Amino acid sequence: xxxxxxxxxxxxxxxxxxxxxxxxNEEEEEEEEEKIDDFKKKTxxxxxxxxxxxxxxxxxxESPKIENDNNIIALQIIEEYKxxxxxxxxxKETGNSFFNEKNYDEAEKYYREGIDKIEKFVPSNSLSxxxxxxxxxxxxxxxxxxxxxxxxxxxxSKKNNFKEAIQICLYILNNIDPEDETSxxxxxxxxxxxxxxxxxxxxxEEIKEKFNSNEEKFKKIEKExxxxxxxxxxxxxxxxxxxxxxxxxxxxxxxVIGITLITILVKKKFYNK
Numbered sequence: 001x002x003x004x005x006x007x008x009x010x011x012x013x014x015x016x017x018x019x020x021x022x023x024x025n026e027e028e029e030e031e032e033e034e035k036i037d038d039f040k041k042k043t044x045x046x047x048x049x050x051x052x053x054x055x056x057x058x059x060x061x062e063s064p065k066i067e068n069d070n071n072i073i074a075l076q077i078i079e080e081y082k083x084x085x086x087x088x089x090x091x092k093e094t095g096n097s098f099f100n101e102k103n104y105d106e107a108e109k110y111y112r113e114g115i116d117k118i119e120k121f122v123p124s125n126s127l128s129x130x131x132x133x134x135x136x137x138x139x140x141x142x143x144x145x146x147x148x149x150x151x152x153x154x155x156x157s158k159k160n161n162f163k164e165a166i167q168i169c170l171y172i173l174n175n176i177d178p179e180d181e182t183s184x185x186x187x188x189x190x191x192x193x194x195x196x197x198x199x200x201x202x203x204x205e206e207i208k209e210k211f212n213s214n215e216e217k218f219k220k221i222e223k224e225x226x227x228x229x230x231x232x233x234x235x236x237x238x239x240x241x242x243x244x245x246x247x248x249x250x251x252x253x254x255x256v257i258g259i260t261l262i263t264i265l266v267k268k269k270f271y272n273k
């Protein structure tokens with residue numbers, strides 16, 4: 001009997017120890033789980049922060065890259081423009097050489113070739129159009145364009161093709177440089193050469209009005225303008241229209257009446273003596 005009691009107590013003791021172990025294990029597992037949860041939270045926080053930092057860093061890295069890309073594009077466009085400008089310089093030089101030799105047909109051909117090259121030129125990229133050096137290149141090309149059209153109008157006038165020369169002057173004023181005094185005086189000159197004095201008179205009035213407040217520009221064309229104006233006035237005197245005929249008739253009549261009155265007064269004075 002005593003032996004059975006001892007066995008029972010031993011078994012009970014073992015069960016209690018086992019239960020304690022299980023409880024301890026459960027506590028340890030809970031602690032472990034809590035540690036894992038804490039670790040996960042901390043890890044997630046750490047993972048989130050570097051992402052934002054990386055974004056900021058990537059922005060800092062991307063900005064210079066974009067700048068570098070734009071610089072590369074600008075350099076490429078500048079090179080394309082420089083190549084075009086070199087070609088235009090050679091074409092203009094050859095055209096001017098033929099013009100000086102009075103070979104106006106060949107000069108015209110080269111001036112038209114220069115215009116054609118400019119019209120067909122398209123840069124590989126327009127992203128760097130606000131680049132200062134690119135703008136400088138564009139300005140030079142536009143100067144060549146104006147020069148080619150101007151020289152072409154002179155070549156055509158030398159061949160008495162005044163109508164086309166007039167159209168080119170109008171193109172320059174309407175599309176390239178509305179304030180170009182040289183094109184205005186050429187327009188006036190070619191119009192008079194084309195025997196359209198009425199239109200020439202209107203252009204002369206337009207020039208007066210346009211450059212009335214710009215003495216510097218008008219001085220450049222003043223001498224030639226006055227010569228053409230004199231030619232217009234002479235033409236009107238020699239070829240009076242119906243309105244001008246009355247004007248000049250009245251002037252003439254007034255002049256005759258004036259001379260007659262002076263003669264009568266002189267004679268009267270003479271006889272009274």
